[in-house]
Amino acid sequence: MTKPLIVLDIDGVLADFMYGFEKAMGGPPPNPFEYNLLKSYPGREADVKLHLVDPSLYAKFPVVLGAKKAVKWLYDAGFELKAVTGRSKEGGIEAVTRAWIKKHFKKAITKIYMVPSKQKARFIADMSPAFAIDDSPANVRDLLECDVRGLLFSQIYNIREELPRMQNWARLIQALKETAQ
Numbered sequence: 001m002t003k004p005l006i007v008l009d010i011d012g013v014l015a016d017f018m019y020g021f022e023k024a025m026g027g028p029p030p031n032p033f034e035y036n037l038l039k040s041y042p043g044r045e046a047d048v049k050l051h052l053v054d055p056s057l058y059a060k061f062p063v064v065l066g067a068k069k070a071v072k073w074l075y076d077a078g079f080e081l082k083a084v085t086g087r088s089k090e091g092g093i094e095a096v097t098r099a100w101i102k103k104h105f106k107k108a109i110t111k112i113y114m115v116p117s118k119q120k121a122r123f124i125a126d127m128s129p130a131f132a133i134d135d136s137p138a139n140v141r142d143l144l145e146c147d148v149r150g151l152l153f154s155q156i157y158n159i160r161e162e163l164p165r166m167q168n169w170a171r172l173i174q175a176l177k178e179t180a181q
């Protein structure tokens with residue numbers, strides 16, 4: 001039997017992008033209600049853009065709360081896990097991303113795909129996952145349009161969106177345990 005597949009976004013789902021970015025900028029924290037980092041640092045846009053293309057930024061991101069434990073649980077429960085990210089392949093970011101996933105998630109996530117955001121939903125639909133998790137409302141909307149069961153990973157910047165969502169990693173695992181009973 002093939003294992004049910006779960007597709008995971010990286011930034012905002014596995015990697016704590018906002019916290020990592022605050023450190024890189026030397027503070028203050030990005031506006032938690034704003035998904036677009038450029039809008040969080042008025043007057044410092046050039047600096048934001050420089051950090052976004054710097055691979056060392058991505059190496060330092062902490063793991064989202066509960067993600068490590070939950071991914072291990074899913075892997076042990078027999079799910080197949082793949083990451084699909086809109087991060088650029090350019091300038092060493094791909095190598096840093098692969099190393100970061102390997103460091104934190106070991107053998108649980110071995111397949112990582114770098115796909116431009118606009119093509120992500122189609123790409124994921126072709127993988128026929130059981131569901132796909134993303135923190136971007138636009139990406140989840142695209143997934144639903146492609147008949148993929150998309151779940152919006154709750155973050156302050158997406159809290160007002162009316163979309164199927166998961167509150168956090170612990171709640172997802174709890175829900176899966178309950179449905180398995």
Ligand SMILES: [Mg+2]
Pocket residue numbers: 009010011012013134135136
């Ligand atoms: Mg994301």
